[in-house]
Amino acid sequence: MSIHHRLFAATYDTLLKPVERRELAPRRARLLAGLQGTVVDVGSGTGANLSHFRHAKRVVLVEPDPYMRARLSTRLGESPVPVTVSDADAEHLPLADGEADAVVFTLVLCSVPDQRLALLEARRVLKPGGTLAVLEHVRRPGRAGRWQDRLDGLWGRFVAPGCHLNRNTVAAIAEAGFDFTEVSRFEPPAVALATPVIAGTAVLRPGDR
Template identity: 35%
Template structure:
């Protein structure tokens, strides 16, 4: 990967959802929110070692302006083109300071929109590319989020994703996912290890979907089954 020289990022004002919006708010929890921000900041390098090869292929050749769902603490900024402009859909306010720090480090122009993925406050057909990683597992309504992604993508725009998914039925991994689903979901802000996200994405109405199933090997057994790919609007 090409090395980029870090430069100060242009940081715009964080935008929040209008009070009249009738969609349920993000469940802001001061303990979970802070824990997840710290966890993904500390564990980012470890997680990236496992996912780097797939992400490098999936996020290759992104355009200079990108929308990211659940940008978190900025783990995917390393995959953006030089001098990229990122609109980060990130409702967890405890992620924002680290997200801004990552933007400064990578020289990314950043705008944070503190809204949920089910109601992205961007115009129709306004985005060339949307990306996500380890996000669709935790949204309340994946179908609604994918409908929003299709809405904001221009015709021919791309949605590139790297997500963890349910293991095959009857396997030790699936058994572990089921046993741990409630504490896992509480700790990781609603994250479900039992979603068949491949089927959800394939049935979301995209013109074309290309994805690959793969497995990583980490001590976090429920997290080890993944998909990565791209869907074209």
């Protein structure tokens, strides 16, 4: 892990604070409050989702970055439900096949090395009928999207380590065998390059397990 990862973890909450309060926190609340049973929060970061898991039986927080995990560990008391922290990654979730009722990715599918592998792993651990909940910034169509393509390398190198501006996450979710039950799109103004953001839930397509 580089100095960049350390710096990103140290500044993440401060940088996101304005957009978090106005735009992201209400979306997180809406997306996560109804999740029940065993929930896996993949790439938990500093713990922005922690206070929103109101009805889960337990939440497994998966965070491979030690700097993020150190911050996350200081905030576990914010969770209204029991939580455990794992240093695993999205490609190797610490759950048995079909153990999870819900898998959550918020601002993570932009950063995993391979979206397909992460989504197939989510699919492995989900129960039949389980929920995939996502809140992710995605590539914009047209000219603005071409700018995101051009700036993608610089963004991942100098702004948010490993993050990509130009992923077509909605298509990747469908290709991994999920159907959206609901999805909305919004434009947090403070993070113009990393927009639009999609928020939604999906379930595994019947017969696609």
